Amino acid sequence: AQSVTQLDSQVPVFEEAPVELRCNYSSSVSVYLFWYVQYPNQGLQLLLKYLSGSTLVKGINGFEAEFNKSQTSFHLRKPSVHISDTAEYFCAVSDLSGGSNYKLTFGKGTLLTVNP
Amino acid sequence: AAGVIQSPRHLIKEKRETATLKCYPIPRHDTVYWYQQGPGQDPQFLISFYEKMQSDKGSIPDRFSAQQFSDYHSELNMSSLELGDSALYFCASTEQITDTQYFGPGTRLTVL
Numbered sequence: 001a002q003s004v005t006q007l008d009s010q011v012p013v014f015e016e017a018p019v020e021l022r023c024n025y026s027s028s029v030s031v032y033l034f035w036y037v038q039y040p041n042q043g044l045q046l047l048l049k050y051l052s053g054s055t056l057v058k059g060i061n062g063f064e065a066e067f068n069k070s071q072t073s074f075h076l077r078k079p080s081v082h083i084s085d086t087a088e089y090f091c092a093v094s095d096l097s098g099g100s101n102y103k104l105t106f107g108k109g110t111l112l113t114v115n116p
Numbered sequence: 117a118a119g120v121i122q123s124p125r126h127l128i129k130e131k132r133e134t135a136t137l138k139c140y141p142i143p144r145h146d147t148v149y150w151y152q153q154g155p156g157q158d159p160q161f162l163i164s165f166y167e168k169m170q171s172d173k174g175s176i177p178d179r180f181s182a183q184q185f186s187d188y189h190s191e192l193n194m195s196s197l198e199l200g201d202s203a204l205y206f207c208a209s210t211e212q213i214t215d216t217q218y219f220g221p222g223t224r225l226t227v228l
Contacts, residue, residue, distance in 0.1 A: 032215060032216075034216070034217075036219070042221065042222075043206060043219050043220055043221040043222045044159070044206065044208075044219040045219070046216065046217075046218065046219075049216055051215070051216075090158060090159070094215070102210070102215045102217075103149060103161040103164055103172055103174065104149070104151075104159070104161065104208075104217060105161070106158040106159050106160075107158060108157075108158050109158055
């Protein structure tokens, strides 16, 4: 079974500062990795994903993440945040052992608060 | 682009009542997943369907059942509702080739 650990439950930053949201996973098999964002009272929006290939993946809204297999990490970064980036960010993993099923296991989420 | 549609968006029920949540996947998506997100919690996998057959089951109570129909839409049926069932219920859909789940806006269920 896989698990996801988001090391920070809350990350406050000032506008235009860089940010890194940390995610580590545990799995005995190969995985797909995702970051989703959830704005208040809204659904989950896919930010970016790692399926295979280049370990540096770029997503929407200027976010990027780097897959590090040896450290089993998939940290999310943005060089300069905006007030509108304030939201809950979820890291998720699906393992490749389930045949045709790829259910997601989520981390507990990181609340990013961008202050003026 | 078309997205996942969930209905209703909000639902208020009394304890011991029943509820039916509906999910309409993105066109050509053949796989549907259901997740439950309690207040301040991460989403938890409930159940999934591939080509109208149940493909996996998670922490879904026996009081809940679900199915996927021939047009690929799915319904989550919840009976004998309890206060603890109050949550946001998400549906996500994928097509097998990409295995990337796209989520609907969710149905917020409140049990009084």
